[in-house]
Every structure is written in C-alpha cells, then in structure tokens.
Amino acid sequence: xxxxxxxxxxxxxxxxxxxxxxxxxxxxxxxxxxxxxxxxxxxxxxxxxxxxxxxxxxxxxxxxxxxxxxxxxxxxxxxxxxxxxxxxxxxxxxxxxxxxxxxxxxxxxxxxxxxxxxxxxxxxxxxxxxxxxxxxxxxxxxxxxxxxxxxxxxxxxxxxxxxxxxxxxxxxxxxxxxxxxxxxxxxxxxxxxxxxxxxxxxxxxxxxxxxxxxxxxxxxxxxxxxxxxxxxxxxxxxxxxxxxxxxxxxxxxxxxxxxxxxxxxxxxxxxxxxxxxxxxxxxxxxxxxxxxxxxxxxxxxxxxxxxxxxxxxxxxxxxxxxxxxxxxxxxxxxxxxxxxxxxxxxxxxxxxxxxxxxxxxxxxxxxxxxxxxxxxxxxxxxxxxxxxxxxxxxxxxxxxxxxxxxxxxxxxxxxxxxxxxxxxxxxxxxxxxxxxxxxxxxxxxxxxxxxxxxxxxxxxxxxxxxxxxxxxxxxxxxxxxxxx
Numbered sequence: 001x002x003x004x005x006x007x008x009x010x011x012x013x014x015x016x017x018x019x020x021x022x023x024x025x026x027x028x029x030x031x032x033x034x035x036x037x038x039x040x041x042x043x044x045x046x047x048x049x050x051x052x053x054x055x056x057x058x059x060x061x062x063x064x065x066x067x068x069x070x071x072x073x074x075x076x077x078x079x080x081x082x083x084x085x086x087x088x089x090x091x092x093x094x095x096x097x098x099x100x101x102x103x104x105x106x107x108x109x110x111x112x113x114x115x116x117x118x119x120x121x122x123x124x125x126x127x128x129x130x131x132x133x134x135x136x137x138x139x140x141x142x143x144x145x146x147x148x149x150x151x152x153x154x155x156x157x158x159x160x161x162x163x164x165x166x167x168x169x170x171x172x173x174x175x176x177x178x179x180x181x182x183x184x185x186x187x188x189x190x191x192x193x194x195x196x197x198x199x200x201x202x203x204x205x206x207x208x209x210x211x212x213x214x215x216x217x218x219x220x221x222x223x224x225x226x227x228x229x230x231x232x233x234x235x236x237x238x239x240x241x242x243x244x245x246x247x248x249x250x251x252x253x254x255x256x257x258x259x260x261x262x263x264x265x266x267x268x269x270x271x272x273x274x275x276x277x278x279x280x281x282x283x284x285x286x287x288x289x290x291x292x293x294x295x296x297x298x299x300x301x302x303x304x305x306x307x308x309x310x311x312x313x314x315x316x317x318x319x320x321x322x323x324x325x326x327x328x329x330x331x332x333x334x335x336x337x338x339x340x341x342x343x344x345x346x347x348x349x350x351x352x353x354x355x356x357x358x359x360x361x362x363x364x365x366x367x368x369x370x371x372x373x374x375x376x377x378x379x380x381x382x383x384x385x386x387x388x389x390x391x392x393x394x395x396x397x398x399x400x401x402x403x404x405x406x407x408x409x410x411x412x413x414x415x416x417x418x419x420x421x422x423x424x425x426x427x428x429x430x431x432x433x434x435x436x437x438x439x440x441x442x443x444x445x446x447x448x449x450x451x452x453x454x455x456x457x458x459x460x461x462x463x464x465x466x467x468x469x470x471x472x473x474x475x476x477x478x479x480x481x482x483x484x
Contacts, residue, residue: 058198060187060239064146067139067181068234068336069113073303076339077114090326091335095120099328102289105137107332109144121148128157135164135178136231139185158186173221176205177228177235184239201232202242211247217358217456223262223278224290227297234304245305254356256314259298260347261354261363264385265372272327279363279378283390292330295323299337306342315344353411353428360457362430366409375408377432377457382415395433405429416460419475426466431474434458439477445470451477 060066069077080088092111094101101107104127112121125148128141142157149157161182169179180201187194213219221229233244245252259278267274268286275291295318302315318338325334352365362377374385382393384406397403397417405412405422414422416431418440434440436458442450447470454460462472 056202056242057240058195058202059192060184060194060198062239064185065113065144066184066187066235066239067143068231068238069144070238074113076341077335080335081114085340086321087324087331087335087338087340090324091331094328094331101332102329103134103137103332105132105134105141109137109141110332110336112148113144116147118148121145125149125153125157129153129160133164135161135182138164139178139181143185158188161186172228173225173232174228176201177232180232181235184235198236198240202236202240202244206244207247211244214251215248217356217360220359220361223280223294226259227293227300230297230300230304234300237304250358253310256298256301256308256310257350257354258356258361258363259294259301259314260317260350261352261365262361262376262378263294264390265365265374266370266385266388267323270327272330273325274322276323279376279383281379281381283392288327289329292325292327292333295325295330296333296337299333299339302342303337303339306339312343312345313347313350315339315342317344317347319344352409353430355430355455355459355461357455357459357461360436360455360459362432362459364408364411364413364430366407366411373408375406375413375430377459380457382432397433410466416458416474419473421471421473423471424462424464424468426464426468429462429464429472431460431462432458434460434474435476441475441477443473443475445472 065074077088081092091107095107095111105124108120108124108127111117112124121144124141124145128138128145132138138157138161142154142161146154165179165182169175180197183194183197210219214221237243262279263276264279266277268277268288268291270288275286275288276295277286277291278294280286280290298314298318302311302318305311306315319340319342324338325331348368352367354361354363356362360377362375364375366373374383376383376385382395384391384393393415395415397415397420402420402422403415403417405414410426411428411430412424413430413432414420416434418434420431422429424444434454436454436456438458439451439453440460442452442460442462444464452460452462460474464470
C-alpha cells in the first residue's frame with residue numbers, strides 16, 4: 001500500500017509541475033487542457049492500482065472446511081454418495097474395509113467430511129495426533145474433521161501443525177503448497193497470522209517469481225509438481241478469491257493440451273485400472289503414483305474452471321471409465337475431483353501436433369489410437385515411442401550426414417544440423433536439434449527463399465500442402481545471434 005501511495009504522490013507532483021517548454025504553465029488554454037488530461041489519466045491509473053489492492057484480502061474468514069471442500073463440491077460428493085456411484089463405491093469400499101491407504105489422513109478425513117460418520121473422523125484425528133509428519137495431510141484432517149475432535153484434540157493438532165510450519169520452508173512447489181494448506185487450515189486466531197504467508201506467496205513467490213517465468217517460457221512446472229500447484233491454486237482462490245491464472249494466462253491456456261499430448265499413447269495396465277503415463281526422462285520403469293497424480297492434476301484443473309474451453313477437451317480425455325483410479329492411492333483423488341456430470345469435448349478434435357515455441361516443448365502423435373507412434377521433446381531430451389518402447393534419440397548429427405526423417409503419422413521429424421537438405425512429401429516437417437533462437441534460411445524447390453527463427457530449444461516447424469513434393473535446404477543465416 002505504501003508503494004501505491006508513493007506512486008500517487010509522484011503522479012501529483014508530475015501533473016502539478018507539467019508545462020510546455022518556454023511557456024508559462026498558466027498562459028495558454030492548450031496547456032491547461034493538457035494538464036487536465038494528464039491529471040485524469042493519473043487518477044484513473046491510480047484508481048486501478050488502489051482498486052486492485054483494496055480488492056485483495058489476504059486473510060481467511062471462512063468456517064471449516066476451508067480446503068477444497070466448497071459448498072458446491074460437497075454437494076456433488078454427497079450426491080455421488082447417495083447415488084452410490086462407481087467412484088464413491090470404490091472409495092468407500094477401501095475405507096470401510098480398513099485397507100492400507102498410503103495417505104490415511106486424506107482418505108479418512110474425506111470419508112468423514114462426506115458421510116459425517118464420527119468413527120472415521122476420530123480415526124483420522126488419532127492418526128494425525130500420532131507420529132504422522134505429512135504436513136499436508138495434517139492440515140486436511142484439522143480442517144475437515146473439526147466436528148469429530150474435542151477441544152483438547154483440536155488444540156493439540158493445531159499446535160503440532162504450527163510447530164511444523166516453523167521449520168524452514170522447502171523451495172519446491174510441493175513444500176510451498178504444504179505450508180500454505182497448514183496456515184489456512186489453522187487460521188483461527190484474531191491476529192490473522194495467515195496473512196503474512198498468503199501475501200508473500202501471492203505477491204513475491206508467485207507474481208514476482210514463478211508466474212513471470214511461466215509466462216516467458218523460462219520454466220515449466222514438472223509433472224510431479226503440477227498437482228501440488230493446482231491444490232495451492234484451489235486453496236488460495238477458495239480463501240481469498242484470487243485466481244493465480246491471471247498472472248500467466250497463456251501458460252494456463254496451453255496447460256490442458258500439454259496434459260493431454262504429453263502422455264505416451266499406450267496405457268499401462270495395472271491390477272486396479274489402466275493408467276495414462278505422462279512423459280518422463282530416461283528409460284526407467286513408469287511410476288504409477290506419478291501417473292495417478294498427473295490424472296489428479298487434470299481432474300482438479302477441470303474442477304478449477306469447468307467452463308474454460310480448453311478444459312473441456314481435458315475433461316473428455318479424463319472421464320473414460322477405464323482410467324478411473326481404483327487403487328488405495330488414487331481412489332481418494334478420483335472421488336474428490338472427478339465430475340462425471342460435466343460434459344467434455346472429444347479430444348479427437350485436437351491437432352496431433354503440440355508445439356509450444358515459448359518453452360520449446362514438442363509432442364507429436366501419429367493418431368489418437370493407443371498403438372500410435374509418438375515423438376516428444378521433454379526437458380531437453382528427444383524421445384520416440386513406438387511398439388510400446390521408449391527410445392531416447394541422440395540429437396547430434398555428424399557433419400556430412402543427412403538425417404532420415406522419422407515418420408509420425410502425417411508429420412515428419414528430422415534431427416537437424418546446418419547445412420542440411422532433405423525431401424518433403426507434404427504435411428508438417430519438424431526439424432529439431434538446431435541452435436536455439438537462431439535464424440535459418442529455408443530454400444524449397446520452386447519457392448522464394450525465406451527466413452525463419454528457431455524456438456527456445458532449436459526447433460523449426462515447416463508446413464507444406466498435403467500434395468507438395470519438393471527438396472528443402474536449410475542453412476544458418478549469416479550474422480545470426482541468440483535471441484535469449
């Protein structure tokens with residue numbers, strides 16, 4: 001607020017002292033009109049700044065539950081219980097059978113919040129008051145299970161959570177999420193001790209730190225951190241009405257397509273259900289818990305804004321019953337976030353080529369079938385997925401060798417170098433592995449020479465009519481320089 005006040009004073013001094021060179025400030029009507037217009041402009045600008053500051057409240061006033069379980073979401077979950085839907089049936093079956101849940105506080109607390117069965121709320125409280133150290137789950141139990149705890153238990157759990165929040169804050173999105181959930185859940189004091197962390201998270205960590213990097217393409221949220229970001233976004237909006245997407249709108253507009261095309265085509269069949277496997281580096285075995293969190297991130301993204309056009313394709317991708325999470329880890333997330341009543345658009349309408357030039361991310365599928373060929377550029381690694389196998393490709397092409405194109409449906413991918421020449425037969429040709437942010441001359445038979453610039457990681461996208469057959473030559477433009 002002080003900085004805005006200082007800005008206002010600067011505006012006032014500027015307008016008061018404005019004058020035309022060599023002319024008295026008050027000797028012409030024209031000058032008076034100029035000063036008046038500037039004053040109005042300054043007033044409007046300052047009003048906007050003040051309006052934003054006054055609209056933003058960093059205090060929590062809502063009653064429990066505050067985390068995720070808004071009145072609208074609770075109504076949906078209770079309707080699922082009353083109808084004994086597939087998701088509720090599976091989740092309730094695991095909880096009532098006392099299955100070994102990997103996240104017992106989360107599962108028991110959610111069951112109690114939906115059913116009001118005190119026995120399960122007490123079990124969640126006993127778990128939280130024991131040796132448990134997962135701050136996120138402790139916050140959820142404290143927030144969701146207040147009616148099942150007596151005053152002494154509630155006080156003891158709040159004290160335990162606050163002791164843990166006094167530890168150094170982890171630099172990861174997950175660490176930030178855990179701390180924020182804990183502070184919001186325990187925001188019951190009249191001094192509003194939550195205000196400091198909420199303000200610092202929104203203004204410094206997000207607006208001055210992470211959001212500009214996401215908007216510029218300097219960084220991206222790793223798959224294993226994306227769900228944590230969505231939980232953080234839900235918690236902040238539910239408590240403060242502040243939508244973090246507004247600070248990086250293009251990133252969040254592209255995110256649903258990234259969540260769809262950034263998966264290998266062939267699903268993984270596990271005993272409990274099938275999993276879409278999000279792209280990962282290396283050739284290790286896929287992690288089904290990571291896949292479950294990626295699905296949970298998609299479901300919570302749709303829940304955050306089910307009217308967003310891009311999210312409706314994501315809903316169509318996620319809502320297939322064969323991928324419904326039924327295991328002890330995934331079932332609580334599936335029940336919490338999925339909305340089977342939300343219509344989705346068919347992802348078959350999406351292009352099979354996803355290229356984010358801002359970040360250099362590239363995913364290409366031959367089609368939308370499970371047997372499709374897939375190519376991806378992910379965190380600097382080029383991968384080819386074919387016949388159920390991941391092949392990490394060497395992007396270094398020796399001098400004098402013209403690379404053979406990799407056919408991915410109607411698209412072709414070439415590992416590039418300069419100079420190079422190749423033939424095209426129409427469609428999309430993606431040349432990867434060139435120098436980042438450099439200009440290249442593209443010479444195509446019977447066409448004028450053109451100049452294109454590579455993206456952040458060195459990719460060129462060339463589009464030709466479907467029936468176009470020609471030779472193409474690429475050479476780096478003289479005097480090209482990095483655009484970074």
